[in-house]
Amino acid sequence: MQVMNAEWTTVEENTARKAFDTAYKREISALIESVRYQASSLAEVDDMWRLHDFLSVKRHEVDGRYDYHLPMLVFIFAGLVKDGWLSLDELEGLNANKIAKIAALACM
Amino acid sequence: MQVMNAEWTTVEENTARKAFDTAYKREISALIESVRYQASSLAEVDDMWRLHDFLSVKRHEVDGRYDYHLPMLVFIFAGLVKDGWLSLDELEGLNANKIAKIAALACM
Numbered sequence: 001m002q003v004m005n006a007e008w009t010t011v012e013e014n015t016a017r018k019a020f021d022t023a024y025k026r027e028i029s030a031l032i033e034s035v036r037y038q039a040s041s042l043a044e045v046d047d048m049w050r051l052h053d054f055l056s057v058k059r060h061e062v063d064g065r066y067d068y069h070l071p072m073l074v075f076i077f078a079g080l081v082k083d084g085w086l087s088l089d090e091l092e093g094l095n096a097n098k099i100a101k102i103a104a105l106a107c108m
Numbered sequence: 109m110q111v112m113n114a115e116w117t118t119v120e121e122n123t124a125r126k127a128f129d130t131a132y133k134r135e136i137s138a139l140i141e142s143v144r145y146q147a148s149s150l151a152e153v154d155d156m157w158r159l160h161d162f163l164s165v166k167r168h169e170v171d172g173r174y175d176y177h178l179p180m181l182v183f184i185f186a187g188l189v190k191d192g193w194l195s196l197d198e199l200e201g202l203n204a205n206k207i208a209k210i211a212a213l214a215c216m
């Protein structure tokens with residue numbers, strides 16, 4: 001795909017790093033909040049194993065998602081926009097072609 | 109080992125079931141308390157993955173430990189006594205030979 005081999009200017013790289021870190025902090029913060037809430041209402045053993053399952057899935061997702069490599073950033077950002085951890089506005093600084101690709105992929 | 113093939117009287121089976129259930133409830137209750145506490149003090153992502161690791165280990169331990177089979181009960185009870193989830197007093201009703209075996213194994 002064309003965007004995978006696209007050049008990234010310094011401005012774009014700075015924008016990307018900032019957006020990536022913002023999304024990461026946002027998702028982790030929401031996750032911590034959710035774990036705290038689930039843990040506060042634990043009543044029985046099944047609730048505890050459900051929390052364990054939840055953490056297993058989220059750890060796998062987070063580890064897979066937040067792997068910063070420039071050639072993959074368009075896809076990573078599309079996923080983050082799709083899942084609501086980033087808005088297209090926060091990608092201002094990337095060139096119009098990349099933003100269009102991200103927007104299109106986020107709708108898939 | 110001799111105890112593995114020992115007979116269990118109805119009184120012993122009732123005692124065993126009660127002690128087994130007591131230990132299970134006690135351990136699960138302590139575990140829920142511990143998870144609630146750990147979750148309430150989550151501050152960053154590493155705390156959350158530590159909680160996940162803790163739950164993985166405990167789930168494995170609990171699943172392995174609380175598998176009710178008469179021939180294995182002496183060993184199960186020895187582990188529960190050793191780890192403080194059951195006292196020898198709570199096994200009153202089992203014959204003296206079984207209790208002696210459990211007490212000896214619990215010291216290993």
